[in-house]
Amino acid sequence: MFDFLLNETQKALVHEASEFVRTQVPKQLVLDMDADKIIYPKEYIESLAKANLLGLRFPKTMGGRGLGWAEEVLAIVEIGTLGTSLGCLYSLPSIVGEAINKFGSEDLKNRFLKPTLEGKICTAEALTEPRGGSDFFGTTTVARREGNHYILNGQKRFVVGAEGADYFMVYAKTRDDAPPHQSISAFLVERSSTVEVEHVYGLMGTRGGGAGRVVFRDTKVPMENLLGVEHGAAAIFYQMMIPERMTSAAGALGIAKAALEVAARYSTKRKAFGQKIKEFEGVSFKVADSITQLDAATALVYTAALAVDAGVESARARRLVSEAKKFATETCWTIVNAAMQIMGGIGYTNVYPIERMLRDTRLIMIWTGTNEIMNLIIQHEYYKELAARKQDSQRDWEDDAPNAHLIDEKVYE
Numbered sequence: 001m002f003d004f005l006l007n008e009t010q011k012a013l014v015h016e017a018s019e020f021v022r023t024q025v026p027k028q029l030v031l032d033m034d035a036d037k038i039i040y041p042k043e044y045i046e047s048l049a050k051a052n053l054l055g056l057r058f059p060k061t062m063g064g065r066g067l068g069w070a071e072e073v074l075a076i077v078e079i080g081t082l083g084t085s086l087g088c089l090y091s092l093p094s095i096v097g098e099a100i101n102k103f104g105s106e107d108l109k110n111r112f113l114k115p116t117l118e119g120k121i122c123t124a125e126a127l128t129e130p131r132g133g134s135d136f137f138g139t140t141t142v143a144r145r146e147g148n149h150y151i152l153n154g155q156k157r158f159v160v161g162a163e164g165a166d167y168f169m170v171y172a173k174t175r176d177d178a179p180p181h182q183s184i185s186a187f188l189v190e191r192s193s194t195v196e197v198e199h200v201y202g203l204m205g206t207r208g209g210g211a212g213r214v215v216f217r218d219t220k221v222p223m224e225n226l227l228g229v230e231h232g233a234a235a236i237f238y239q240m241m242i243p244e245r246m247t248s249a250a251g252a253l254g255i256a257k258a259a260l261e262v263a264a265r266y267s268t269k270r271k272a273f274g275q276k277i278k279e280f281e282g283v284s285f286k287v288a289d290s291i292t293q294l295d296a297a298t299a300l301v302y303t304a305a306l307a308v309d310a311g312v313e314s315a316r317a318r319r320l321v322s323e324a325k326k327f328a329t330e331t332c333w334t335i336v337n338a339a340m341q342i343m344g345g346i347g348y349t350n351v352y353p354i355e356r357m358l359r360d361t362r363l364i365m366i367w368t369g370t371n372e373i374m375n376l377i378i379q380h381e382y383y384k385e386l387a388a389r390k391q392d393s394q395r396d397w398e399d400d401a402p403n404a405h406l407i408d409e410k411v412y413e
């Protein structure tokens with residue numbers, strides 16, 4: 001982040017998060033997670049809670065710090081340098097916490113959010129289903145109301161943190177007589193004998209985060225565990241775009257930052273043809289491009305965070321966070337690839353962490369909404385803004401052409 005933009009509190013937070021990464025996360029943990037020797041690092045979550053780094057945006061009464069997205073982004077960038085698994089696990093209390101904090105009752109906040117931020121219980125978001133990734137409203141998981149509870153049946157997949165989660169945030173269909181957007185509810189579902197969690201995936205990267213399949217078989221969910229109103233989870237889903245995509249974007253900046261530094265330092269040591277490779281334009285220009293791209297992505301992510309903190313209208317917020325997620329993750333992919341190219345063959349080995357970063361980075365352009373979905377949202381919200389804009393409130397640039405007056409030449413059909 002550009003230090004000159006930060007206040008003293010923010011600078012201190014960056015230092016605090018950086019020190020946590022440097023001193024509290026053993027190298028062996030990172031290696032064992034990538035080797036699938038560790039399925040879920042619960043101690044890591046507990047250490048984050050002990051350092052009071054979880055859920056920075058939430059009220060102090062709940063265990064947070066009452067900060068904003070601008071601050072949380074700064075912390076995620078630092079944590080994100082550890083890779084996507086540890087970065088995502090760090091973000092899960094913020095993601096699920098968003099729904100609890102904005103839509104949950106005081107009872108739910110005290111029973112779930114507070115102990116989550118204290119590191120006493122762990123959470124996961126059960127969103128994706130086997131028959132639908134981007135097709136969220138096509139969910140086939142159902143919840144049928146019976147007396148003072150719901151009966152939940154269905155399956156979710158690719159649930160990061162599933163293996164260690166004590167409870168899940170789950171979306172389920174609760175009615176058949178209305179359009180999909182008015183038929184889904186959200187619940188906090190505690191782990192029980194009717195909740196089957198299985199670590200079944202051989203992931204290319206992002207390992208050790210407990211990603212698994214979760215199956216609900218006649219799971220009883222108390223009415224009190226409903227988030228928001230019955231059949232009203234569309235509002236929750238749209239709100240959740242913000243934490244899901246802001247955390248993905250910020251985490252991507254962390255990986256890109258780490259990869260660029262590893263490669264740049266390598267270029268100051270490695271020699272070829274009698275000189276350090278940083279002296280060759282083929283290398284130094286890749287570094288220059290990467291610096292520029294990272295700064296541009298950082299600026300967009302930080303601006304999106306400030307916009308959300310400022311309370312911009314929801315449509316504008318959705319567009320900005322979607323832009324941030326798309327641009328930051330694709331920039332990260334570009335920078336990590338450039339880092340490997342700078343390092344040559346040794347970058348393709350596990351002598352350096354670039355190959356792990358490359359494997360990790362591939363996923364972030366898919367999760368929390370594919371970047372193709374981001375494109376749909378970005379252009380959709382822009383066209384809405386364009387249609388709503390009053391043409392007499394600004395210059396008519398279309399008229400700045402010599403023959404703009406030839407109306408008969410402007411044929412649209």
